[in-house]
Amino acid sequence: MSHPIHALYANLSARADRPALSDGDTVVTHGELIALVERAAADLAARGLGPRDRIGLCAANSWRHVVAYLAILRAGAVWTPLNPRNGPSLNGEFQRRAGLSLTLHDAASVGSLGSTARPLPLEAWLDGLADGVPPPIHDDPAAPFALKFTGGSTGVPKGVVQSQASGAAALASLSAFYDFTADDVNLAVAPLTHGSSHYILPVLAAGGAHVLLPTPDRAAILSELKSRVSVTFLPPTLIALLMAEADFAPADFPRLRHVTYSAAPMSPARIEQAIARFGPVLSTLYGQTEAPMTVTGLSPAEMTDPALRASVGRLFPGTPVAVLTASGVAGHGEGEVLVGGDLARTEYLDAPELTAASRHEGWLKTGDLGRLDKDGLLTLIGRSKDLIITGGYNVYPAEVEAALTAHPAVREACAFALPDEVWGERLEAAVAVDAPFADDAALKAFVRDAIGPVRTPKRLHLMPALPRNPVGKVVRGDVRDLLYPVDPQPLEALR
Template identity: 35%
Template sequence: MMSQSTMESSTIGLPTVIGEHARHRPDAVALICGAQETTYAALHRNSCRVANALLAEGLVAGDRIGYLGHDSARFYELVVAAAHTGIVLVPINWRLTVAEIAHVLLDSGCKLLFVDAGREAAAASALPEVSTELVLRRMDLAGTAGAGFAAWYADQPDTPPQSAVSRFDPLLQMYTSGTTGKSKGVVIAQQSLFAVRDVRHESELAWLEVPEDDVALVVIPGFHIAGLAWVVQGLIDGIVTVVLPEYTPGLSLEAIRTRGVTAVYAVPIMLALILVEPGVRPADFGKLRLVAYGGSPIPEDMLAQCMTQFGCEFLQFYGMTETATPITFLPPDDHWVGNPRLRSAGLPYRGARIQVLDRNGKPLPPGEVGEVVVHGPAPMVEYWRRPEATAATLIDGWVHTGDAGYLDTDGYLYISDRIKDMIIVAGENVYPAEVENVVVSHPAVREAAVVGAPDERWGETVHAFIALVPGQSVTPHELSLFLRDKLASFKRPQHFVFIDFLPRNASGKILRRELRDQFWQGRERAVN
């Protein structure tokens, strides 16, 4: 692995780190994806060729390229190649519909789109809505008549391109669901992927150390910042990282059993589903030292079951795409059954600060609920081409999260609600306005309001309250069929409630909170 002094540099970038690993440990495995193992030498060599191929296409720093497909070593070659060149990579959620994919491509201005075989039809369908200038590149290894990804870069030099790229330049553009009906591109600098590692040696916390023989399994997909960041963190540390093309409980369990996995990074529901796989037994997790989880709250009963059955240390992290790096951690020492702090999101990480503000922007004392705002070591650069939204969210370096919560007297953060009405379904963010805009496009629907209701398996499910056009009718089944090709499955309402009129305040704004509260009465907090 790289020396401590080398890794402590505040200017070294991802390509240099990979190059150092390749030089000193060329045959060490960097990534395992399915049956394919990629060494650090191969990752370095291939990412250099990809970078040179991108530049040969005429792309320059600041241009956007997209990736639509499942996680693979090829995807992370693109990540490192983008870091080589200053080109910004836009990972696209492959669960999105054609219309949603088209929005991301159009909004980002992607000039090149890499797509795997499973999503090629969706990409082709999205192209007419975007631009005839957008070029598709297939990610399959073989391809036909030289059309494959490997053939595309095969003739390029395997040495780093000559480019002046700063670690503080944009590297990623991750799309989040939009509070106003359209998803926003969150621009993230390469520095954000180093932020946690940069201050790790200053923290003197044993649970932050990464053993040289660690084998990490990351089951959060790379189109989420948490999944991508954990994989890149493994590459920075020089360990083996197992990446699933697609999360399934069975594939996850198989990887843990057969790959000697020592650390797992997941959304809570993913952990719970692994534990109910047929034939699962405690011996399967004998090599695990750590399970890190985040992305959505976790019921205490579920957490207790996971701690018991996985039989290792647990670590919770809290952050969001806009913070680009975890802001708080609930350490292993706080993970014991019955500890009231299991309901918290933990303490700020070194280099991060948290405040809870009232409606006037004034800090609140411990125990009082307000909006959680965070100052992290490397927050987002901006919302792409949305200066007003950027100014409203990123104020003097503080990210206004839209989460409601409070701090206790010891500085632990507790999340109690979501100010912006966001719904979290199995770790996926769903914003009501985006769903409502599609629902009301049905000719029989006059207006709609979408809220989240608690669900013990998925955390929350989407409920839609529907007011119909007078004289029109539609059934829940018909609405479900109507929405099938217009919204990703996790965004589609699971329940429809028909009412005459939606509740509104004096200014005409729909009172989602009034509709939502009926599902949450009697609960200590309004997230599940």
Template identity: 30%
Template sequence: METLGALARKTLVRHGEKPAVKDSRGTITYAQLKTNVCQLAHALMNEGLTKGDRVAILMSNRREHVELDIAIALTGLIKVPINYRLHPKEFDYIVESSGSSLLIGEANLLENVSVPVKKLDVDKEYDLFISGHSDEFPNIEVGEDDLFALMYTSGTTGKPKGGMLTHRNMISGAISLNMVCEITYDDIIGHVAPLTHGSNFLSQCALFFGLKQVIFNKFDPKEFIDDLEREKISVIFLVPTLVNLMIHEENFDPHKLRYIKSINMAGAPMAVEKLNKALSLLGPKLAETYGLVEAPLTITMMPKEELAKKPDSCGAIGPFVEVRVVDENGNEVPYGEIGEVTCKGSLVMKGYWDNEKATNETLKDGWLYTGDLGWIDEKGYLRLVDRAKDMIITGGLNVYPREVEEVLNQHPDVKETCVFGVPDEKWGESIYAHVVLSDETQQVNEEELIELCKNNLASYKKPRKIEIVKELPKNSYGKILRKALRDQYQLQG
């Protein structure tokens, strides 16, 4: 297996005047991309950075993400991508934790970083920083097991941890993603999800084929649908929340998505009822993958042709990983039995940066313990049940929040829902739910929703309380923060 830099070199040389990257400032060709990348690589080395040094990146979606990826890959540096939607305290933590020598980003974000680190303003200083340097590829030996990135977890269960991803990890994920999205030489790749994380793997796929990438800087459902049509985007990465927002846009016109061949959904499972609605509107355009920072994107893969047949599954086991479902003692459980999902293979990280304790808790005998509960059928398809830490125990009985959410999502007026456990002196935990309606003017009440649960679930699984709210708390990647709602009620109690 090669390195990202070696793959990029071939593409940059081969495709010359073909359009490479478009953002709000215009389009550059592969020839221009090669010049920028080589100059950037030499500028970084001229700054005194050497193989293994960390470069933190803090900016919204823009062309420089692609240039930095390739330059860092060519020089053996390690990138530390930071989601610009995080809190400034998280900026500081990640920069300091990673020991980054240089922070490249936009001025309005850089000013929020207070820890001591050399900063480069991508708008005012970047062009000058790279100008005058050689436009030839640097001659630095980089191996497939060298680190390429420290990808920090979302921090929903504590301080973010830096997953150490190698060139082998990244290429394994990109090849798998390429397979499930069925990418070919004719495709145009779109980016609206953060290029700091999931969408970055589609960027690597673009480099396999020399494809044009179009980078969007914001997501407004109506405008974005028009953007997809105008740019003739055929492949894009979206979290389920964004798909849901698009199909609920007023006067949604599926014809505007006619150029779309594949929408890769990842980040969190989409409720079956919502998924079926999306499929009915979009047709077979949705593919699904399941992964973590620690084993990015493609532990399992569900091609678009299969998703409608198995909407409750997140796919079959990917090509660069083995998967087992185990009990609390680490023993593999039979098909159909719920346990913790574990995996190993070339997709799995080396460990957590400067955190041996967390590494040893998560990686055991070569297996990554994901913290996700699920079960596998005889054909190797995985069904996720919930995060192990999200399971509710009421009266000594286990309740998986997703099971209750699937029932609530059957209601035609329910847009989103989150089910969680609240401390209860008698039962240990009570089941609560927050629900967002598709239209706030709808007359849907708590009793109606509880009755829906009563008619579809065992009595002990129905929520004790359901609150209709305007929105659910989400992190910067669009994932619903179940813990935030739990904590809210614990504080009230």
């Protein structure tokens, strides 16, 4: 049984009458959910859709979104998530590149779809389902399970085809990391078009439930966290906004056991603050679209150790990780992070040359640089493509950003390079601060003391917030272009 959808049916008799989805006043039990999913999957099959057909899904978080997602998987088709926040131009381009057979969407996302060959409104579709028998589950570890587009933080978004084996590996690792039970309630507020979707099946398989929020309303999030929620997955920026929203303490969250962040780092000061405010429940996961969610993880218990917080956690048992050092592949040391096993059974859409270039002796090259110790603890130090050579020295923006965010007044930072006649590349950084600085000299001195003068930016740009792309990522080139709209000389010309 290779297809992750089998998890939907695990131990069903014991949980059929338990709540599975809660969306405002709508509550769907596990039994009702499976019945809906099967009717929807049967309808997709009746429309001629099945294995290897790509079906888009563009919608805010809702019970309908979850049903549609599961129905696509149950029909054996390839789930292709489209974030409504992308806007019509980008979503239209993604649909064209994906060659979608159908695009499901909610009413609120019509304006975000862009050019769509075969749209189908979720509301009318699910409300009009007839009885039907879904096709047999198509088990093939190598078969495509999902098609996702990368966040584009380093350039044009790439389409990544994830296999059934990859999806099953992520599911197994998440189940082990969280040890979900029937008492767990997951708050799905991060978009289900991204990492939050990975929680749907493992929570349901354990008999737990999902609370769906369509928007990151801070008051609603805090209300849910204080009442029934035990697990939630949030970006670091939203965790910071929640802490600024209201006064609360660990005693306010009687059921909470995991507040997990991913996709971006969190500064040591912010981690300390989050643990003090939410309790010892903070955890983190490291993954990427090409190796989704579960390359490494740091549990709440481990996060309480300040010595471990700079890392992205320990390896999952079923996913081999190594580093590509100057002397070759090694089980520990410093170099480009490599991922193996089923989790990395992915490929780039219509780009065999990119897929081949991303592999080394069968390993997936993540593009991340890291230090892997003998105990399986991984610390990221930068991106291989982000290398800045200034004055003949190699500098990775991530280490500069880590030094800046270690300052208690800094929320986040983005280091970048500009052409420079003297230095070759001049290191600068945009910094989002909680309090204004009359003079940035003190902040520069703080960084210089931490990592030395070579890695200290020549100029700091103090800002209230950093710009983000539609999926919420800070894009280095966009930050540089905002501060320097006219580049006198292409940066690549100096490389």
